[in-house]
Amino acid sequence: MGEEVKLFRTWSSSFALRIVWALKIKGIEYETVFEDLSNKSPLLLQYNPVHKKVPILVHNGRPIAESLVILEYIDETWKQAPLLPKDPYERAMARFWAKFGDDKVLTSIWSVFIKQGKEQEEALVATMENLKFLEEEMKGKKFFGGERIGYVDLALGYLANLISIFEEIVGLKIVDEEKLPLLYSWMQDFAEAPIIRDNWPPREKMIVKFQALLDAAIASSSSSS
Amino acid sequence: MAEEVKLFGSWASPYTSRVKVVLKLKGIEYENVEEDLSNKSPLLLKYNPIHKKVPVFLHHGKPIAESLIIIEYIDETWKHNPILPIDPYDRAMARFWAKFIDEKIQPAVWKTLLAGENEREAAIEEAHQLLKTLERELNGKKFFGGESLGFLDVAGNVVVWLEVSQEALGMNLLDKEKFPILHEWCQRVLDDDAFKQVMPPKEKLLAFTRARFEAFLGPK
Numbered sequence: 001m002g003e004e005v006k007l008f009r010t011w012s013s014s015f016a017l018r019i020v021w022a023l024k025i026k027g028i029e030y031e032t033v034f035e036d037l038s039n040k041s042p043l044l045l046q047y048n049p050v051h052k053k054v055p056i057l058v059h060n061g062r063p064i065a066e067s068l069v070i071l072e073y074i075d076e077t078w079k080q081a082p083l084l085p086k087d088p089y090e091r092a093m094a095r096f097w098a099k100f101g102d103d104k105v106l107t108s109i110w111s112v113f114i115k116q117g118k119e120q121e122e123a124l125v126a127t128m129e130n131l132k133f134l135e136e137e138m139k140g141k142k143f144f145g146g147e148r149i150g151y152v153d154l155a156l157g158y159l160a161n162l163i164s165i166f167e168e169i170v171g172l173k174i175v176d177e178e179k180l181p182l183l184y185s186w187m188q189d190f191a192e193a194p195i196i197r198d199n200w201p202p203r204e205k206m207i208v209k210f211q212a213l214l215d216a217a218i219a220s221s222s223s224s225s
Numbered sequence: 226m227a228e229e230v231k232l233f234g235s236w237a238s239p240y241t242s243r244v245k246v247v248l249k250l251k252g253i254e255y256e257n258v259e260e261d262l263s264n265k266s267p268l269l270l271k272y273n274p275i276h277k278k279v280p281v282f283l284h285h286g287k288p289i290a291e292s293l294i295i296i297e298y299i300d301e302t303w304k305h306n307p308i309l310p311i312d313p314y315d316r317a318m319a320r321f322w323a324k325f326i327d328e329k330i331q332p333a334v335w336k337t338l339l340a341g342e343n344e345r346e347a348a349i350e351e352a353h354q355l356l357k358t359l360e361r362e363l364n365g366k367k368f369f370g371g372e373s374l375g376f377l378d379v380a381g382n383v384v385v386w387l388e389v390s391q392e393a394l395g396m397n398l399l400d401k402e403k404f405p406i407l408h409e410w411c412q413r414v415l416d417d418d419a420f421k422q423v424m425p426p427k428e429k430l431l432a433f434t435r436a437r438f439e440a441f442l443g444p445k
Contacts (some may be wrong), residue, residue, distance in 0.1 A: 048358055049357060050325065069320045076313040088301040092289045097385055099291060100275060 005030035006208055008056040010037060012201050012209055014158030015067040015173035016055035020084055021154050022074050024195045026081045068098055071151060083151040097137060097144065105130045105156070112174060113166045113210070114217050124172070126156060138182035142189060153190055160187040160196075165206050231271050231283040235262050236425050237433050239386045240292040241280040243379050245295050252373065271324075293323055293380060296435060309376045309433035315381035319429050320363055322369070323380035329385060330355050332358075338438065352398055359384070360407040367413060374417055378410075385411045389427055393434040 002142075007023065007030050009016030023030050035044055035054055047056045047063035056063050057070045059077070064070050075083045084091050108130050111123030134156070136145065144152035163174050177184040190196055226319050232248070232255050234241030238372055246257055249408070260279050272288035275391055281288050284293040289295050300308045333352040347445040359381075363369060369377035379382045387398045388411045401408035 054392045057313075062316070064317045064321070066321050066324055069317050069324065072320065073313050073317040076316065088298050089284075089287055089289070091301065092294050092298040095297065096289070096291055100296065104275075 004058075004060055006058040007031070008033045008035055008058070009054050010035055013054050013163060017158055017199065017201075018067045018197050019055045019057060019070050019074070019153045021149075021157065021196060022083060023069055024199070025083070025149070026074065026078045028074070028078055047165050068102070068155060071154060072136055075151070080187075081196060083145075083154065085145075085150070094145075094151045097134075097152045100130075100133070101156045101159075105134070105159070109159070109163065109166065109174065112172065113170055114214060116218065116221070120170075120172075124174075127174060128179075131175065131183060135180050135183045138186055140166065143186065144172065149190070149193060151194070157190055157196065160191040161200050161203075161206075164189065165210060169207060229285055231258055232256070233258045233260055233266075233272065233283070234279045235260050236253055237430070238262075238279050238435075239383045240278075241290045242386075242425075243382055243425055244280045244282060245423040246382065247299050247308055247372075248380050249423055250308065251299065251303050253303055255374040266344065269440065273354070278437050286336060293327070296376065296379065310370070310372075319369070319376045319380075322359070322377050324385060325355075326359065326370070326377075326380050330431060334387060334398060337396070338442070349398065351355070353403065356384070356399065356407060360404055363406055374381050374419070378414060381410075382414070384431070385420075386415050387423075388416075390412065390430050391436040393431040394438055 005023070005028060007016070007019055009020070009032060011034060033041075033043070035041060037054070040052060044054070044056065045052055047058060048054075048065040050119075051065055053065065055067055055070060056074065057066050058064075059073075064073050071083060084094055086209050105127075106122055112120060115123055143149050144156065159175075160188040166172075167174055175184050175187060191200070227401055230248075232244055234244065236259065236400065245257075256268075258268075261267060262279070265277060269279065269281060270277055272283065273279075278290065279401075280292055280295060281290050281299070283289075285297075289298050293428060294296060296308060301435065309319055332354070333348070333355050337345065337348040338354050343410070346445040368374050383406065384399065389406070392399055399407065399411075
């Protein structure tokens with residue numbers, strides 16, 4: 001056996017899911033180590049002492065943390081089924097969109113979910129602005145990567161599952177098919193793509209988890225006011 | 226061809242400066258477009274509609290925003306004098322620590338500046354811990370990149386700028402007694418040829434920093 005590849009993850013982490021997808025798309029054999037973040041293993045703390053988070057990829061004993069950094073490492077180490085484009089400008093654009101996803105899109109969507117009242121309204125406005133940029137980017141493409149799923153699809157892919165879960169819990173539409181038709185159909189195509197469709201975390205379990213997070217947030221904000 | 230390469234930036238932006246250092250290290254000629262950030266040009270807003278920030282790099286008419294993304298593009302397009310390491314694991318480490326600087330150290334430094342009396346000590350302690358964590362990564366090396374400046378040293382310029390400008394903010398976050406190794410590294414970076422040519426004059430930076438923070442917080 002050549003190499004040893006381990007992935008430290010949780011059952012629900014959207015960031016870890018990116019790595020699951022990448023490893024499976026490239027057909028890389030790996031061992032999964034499930035973590036309980038309320039009781040982090042000594043190995044997790046040893047492999048990611050700086051952030052103490054998942055995902056962590058350990059390749060031949062060497063750990064890498066931060067999902068987008070891990071994705072680039074995987075792409076540079078296993079060259080089959082490339083995730084990033086070849087052209088440097090296209091690569092820069094892919095990196096830009098992935099960063100935009102993490103820095104802006106995720107933040108605004110999370111606020112729509114976790115906040116109430118005026119803060120939620122403002123978050124919804126910000127989310128719509130952010131999603132419109134993604135909608136523009138989808139023009140003429142099936143996936144962000146073009147014909148095939150690529151790095152940006154993996155970076156944004158959790159949205160294809162999480163948005164509908166958030167919409168169900170808070171009773172708000174975030175991606176309206178009429179307002180964001182390209183993004184809406186990307187979400188369907190991505191969610192049902194081979195490999196992707198087999199690896200979503202159980203929906204009911206996700207709803208219970210996020211409902212509990214929301215309840216806790218509401219409870220703590222009303223007790224402090 | 227110099228006219229094919231443009232950099233929209235601000236002399237006072239360390240993020241712009243990162244790109245300038247890399248262009249200097251690789252000897253790439255470019256046209257520098259100095260932006261007035263209180264009055265952003267239509268071109269800047271056209272080339273970076275999402276963030277409306279500097280730096281923006283233009284090559285063959287195609288714009289790229291975000292300093293570290295620009296640097297990776299430059300490294301992949303002009304392959305001499307590589308900025309990123311060759312080995313994928315070393316590259317991952319450089320990217321990891323650059324992210325740490327931008328996503329952890331920078332916000333923590335800001336927090337110490339904006340913190341009220343009650344929170345300031347905790348904010349300083351947090352910033353110190355993060356700086357210590359970064360300092361350990363030097364691990365006896367001359368630069369993060371080894372014998373010469375690399376990607377992480379360039380990303381680390383914000384730490385160097387902090388060292389230079391902190392007196393204008395009435396603080397000593399990067400105390401050379403507490404961070405002797407980081408302090409020495411800052412001096413080596415400041416002494417580097419490419420860096421020296423790109424770094425704004427100290428007095429100019431101090432005056433700007435002072436004015437900017439007084440506008441932000443009120444005079445200290």
